[in-house]
Amino acid sequence: MGIGDDAAVLSAPDGRVVASTDLLVEGFHFRRDWSSPTEIGGKAAAQNLADIAAMGAVPTGLLVGLATPGDLLVTWAEDLADGLAQECARAGAAVAGGDISAAPVVMLAITALGDMAGLAPVTRSGARAGDVLAVAGTPGHSAAGLALLEAGLAEPACLVAAHRWPHPDYPAGPEAARLGATSMIDVSDGFVQDVGHLAEQSNVRIDLESARMPDDDALRAAARAVGRQDSLDWILTGGEDHALAATFPQGTALSEHWTVVGRVNDGRGVWVDSRRFERLSGWTHFRGSNTRY
Amino acid sequence: MGIGDDAAVLSAPDGRVVASTDLLVEGFHFRRDWSSPTEIGGKAAAQNLADIAAMGAVPTGLLVGLATPGDLLVTWAEDLADGLAQECARAGAAVAGGDISAAPVVMLAITALGDMAGLAPVTRSGARAGDVLAVAGTPGHSAAGLALLEAGLAEPACLVAAHRWPHPDYPAGPEAARLGATSMIDVSDGFVQDVGHLAEQSNVRIDLESARMPDDDALRAAARAVGRQDSLDWILTGGEDHALAATFPQGTALSEHWTVVGRVNDGRGVWVDSRRFERLSGWTHFRGSNTRY
Numbered sequence: 260m261g262i263g264d265d266a267a268v269l270s271a272p273d274g275r276v277v278a279s280t281d282l283l284v285e286g287f288h289f290r291r292d293w294s295s296p297t298e299i300g301g302k303a304a305a306q307n308l309a310d311i312a313a314m315g316a317v318p319t320g321l322l323v324g325l326a327t328p329g330d331l332l333v334t335w336a337e338d339l340a341d342g343l344a345q346e347c348a349r350a351g352a353a354v355a356g357g358d359i360s361a362a363p364v365v366m367l368a369i370t371a372l373g374d375m376a377g378l379a380p381v382t383r384s385g386a387r388a389g390d391v392l393a394v395a396g397t398p399g400h401s402a403a404g405l406a407l408l409e410a411g412l413a414e415p416a417c418l419v420a421a422h423r424w425p426h427p428d429y430p431a432g433p434e435a436a437r438l439g440a441t442s443m444i445d446v447s448d449g450f451v452q453d454v455g456h457l458a459e460q461s462n463v464r465i466d467l468e469s470a471r472m473p474d475d476d477a478l479r480a481a482a483r484a485v486g487r488q489d490s491l492d493w494i495l496t497g498g499e500d501h502a503l504a505a506t507f508p509q510g511t512a513l514s515e516h517w518t519v520v521g522r523v524n525d526g527r528g529v530w531v532d533s534r535r536f537e538r539l540s541g542w543t544h545f546r547g548s549n550t551r552y
Numbered sequence: 553m554g555i556g557d558d559a560a561v562l563s564a565p566d567g568r569v570v571a572s573t574d575l576l577v578e579g580f581h582f583r584r585d586w587s588s589p590t591e592i593g594g595k596a597a598a599q600n601l602a603d604i605a606a607m608g609a610v611p612t613g614l615l616v617g618l619a620t621p622g623d624l625l626v627t628w629a630e631d632l633a634d635g636l637a638q639e640c641a642r643a644g645a646a647v648a649g650g651d652i653s654a655a656p657v658v659m660l661a662i663t664a665l666g667d668m669a670g671l672a673p674v675t676r677s678g679a680r681a682g683d684v685l686a687v688a689g690t691p692g693h694s695a696a697g698l699a700l701l702e703a704g705l706a707e708p709a710c711l712v713a714a715h716r717w718p719h720p721d722y723p724a725g726p727e728a729a730r731l732g733a734t735s736m737i738d739v740s741d742g743f744v745q746d747v748g749h750l751a752e753q754s755n756v757r758i759d760l761e762s763a764r765m766p767d768d769d770a771l772r773a774a775a776r777a778v779g780r781q782d783s784l785d786w787i788l789t790g791g792e793d794h795a796l797a798a799t800f801p802q803g804t805a806l807s808e809h810w811t812v813v814g815r816v817n818d819g820r821g822v823w824v825d826s827r828r829f830e831r832l833s834g835w836t837h838f839r840g841s842n843t844r845y
Binding site for chain 2: 263264265266267268269270271272273274275276277278279280281282283284286287288310311313314316320322323324325326355356357358359360361362363364366368370371372373375380382383443444445460
């Protein structure tokens with residue numbers, strides 16, 4: 260039961276509901292001259308639906324608040340709604356309701372809901388020494404795409420597309436919950452930085468082997484195109500891919516969604532190739548967002 | 553399970569979740585020089601939690617997105633959070649999560665969640681000829697309070713307080729669902745205008761007797777103070793009180809929460825004292841919100 264009443268009513272068969280909310284503000288999180296409204300909608304939906312998957316839940320619905328200047332074209336809002344609906348469909352969810360308002364700049368407020376399907380929520384605090392660290396998705400693609408755009412380049416197109424509209428691996432989240440993941444996080448700010456949240460909230464040390472991180476020809480080509488030695492910095496610190504990072508008990512039989520890239524140990528912090536990772540270079544909400552555009 | 557993870561997990565014992573989202577934008581929906589942050593938070597929570605009650609549901613949780621300029625005082629945000637938490641407590645709910653972002657003006661995105669407790673959701677479309685129309689709450693108090701403020705007056709203080717921070721009658725919503733209400737709506741834009749949504753979506757005519765609408769000494773005193781003949785215009789068209797309007801089968805034994813003020817008939821539109829009500833004077837999102845401040 261959805262749009263046109265005071266509130267939406269969604270199924271929550273598990274008896275619990277998983278809920279996450281995000282704000283996206285024009286000029287800080289997107290630019291209307293850099294991305295199409297469809298892309299902005301798709302990306303906004305993706306980043307919220309990924310938060311649901313990162314708890315191990317199946318996305319069920321999205322509520323969308325849209326604040327706009329009065330002169331915004333109706334077609335722009337329609338295309339935005341189209342992007343939101345497309346990404347919802349990828350995740351198996353639907354837009355269930357929303358609100359519109361006037362505002363001096365375009366602002367989107369997205370709330371995603373999901374269902375645990377009888378599984379225990381996977382938090383950030385359950386990693387234990389001896390667990391393995393694994394990743395689902397392609398960290399670095401969005402950052403590489405942004406670097407290409409900033410250099411005036413359009414190829415490899417898959418990376419530019421990943422920056423404009425990331426496609427998280429939603430089924431990997433509930434799969435991790437079924438496989439007994441001990442902790443999980445949506446990689447929105449940079450892989451090492453977000454794995455740092457797992458280490459901190461689980462009170463463990465996480466050791467990452469950079470050579471095991473997923474790399475590919477597109478990333479290597481992008482690095483060459485912009486004159487970088489390699490793509491590792493993008494992979495370790497690039498944000499907005501909405502990959503999932505999770506820890507599993509050693510010996511867990513993982514599917515092809517997941518690549519083991521490290522190990523949980525006693526101690527503190529994130530260590531990359533046996534060196535403590537100190538650089539703060541992930542996205543931070545008041546700093547990075549202002550300097551990005 | 554709440555703040556500090558990718559998403560919140562809330563109980564949804566009914567197997568369904570009721571969800572509503574609203575945007576509030578500085579300069580359009582509130583002014584930092586007119587209302588304290590505690591009041592802004594309380595009012596923002598109230599308007600969303602009332603949407604949940606208007607489905608017949610019990611509010612369970614609130615997700616809060618806050619976008620602010622970088623120079624906003626931390627104490628302002630803390631006081632806002634205090635108002636949100638206070639109103640949640642009144643409704644029996646809790647703040648479960650949120651997001652913060654930079655933005656050129658303060659914007660709030662509030663999502664409220666609720667539980668139907670085994671009852672059927674009360675929509676806007678179930679009113680039938682023969683039903684009675686009833687109201688829970690005090691339509692007109694907020695509009696009268698605004699008129700007092702605009703006239704530089706501070707008394708009756710209860711009306712100014714109602715404008716700054718309305719206190720919806722949350723339990724009246726689930727009670728209406730238990731009593732078999734056929735339709736219900738949160739009065740946010742003005743009583744007649746919102747009852748008009750019930751008439752339109754139920755495809756009926758609703759007849760309202762203005763003399764039966766709740767009036768009181770404070771409203772009458774405010775009318776005199778600003779030189780109005782009576783308070784009826786505030787009562788019929790004032791928004792933001794978050795009273796509930798509902799229809800019930802004739803003969804339903806209503807509690808003291810509810811006052812019968814009219815009747816559902818065959819036909820169309822809202823009729824006040826046997827005259828079709830045509831004036832559009834309730835709050836409209838792009839018009840009224842711009843001219844209000």
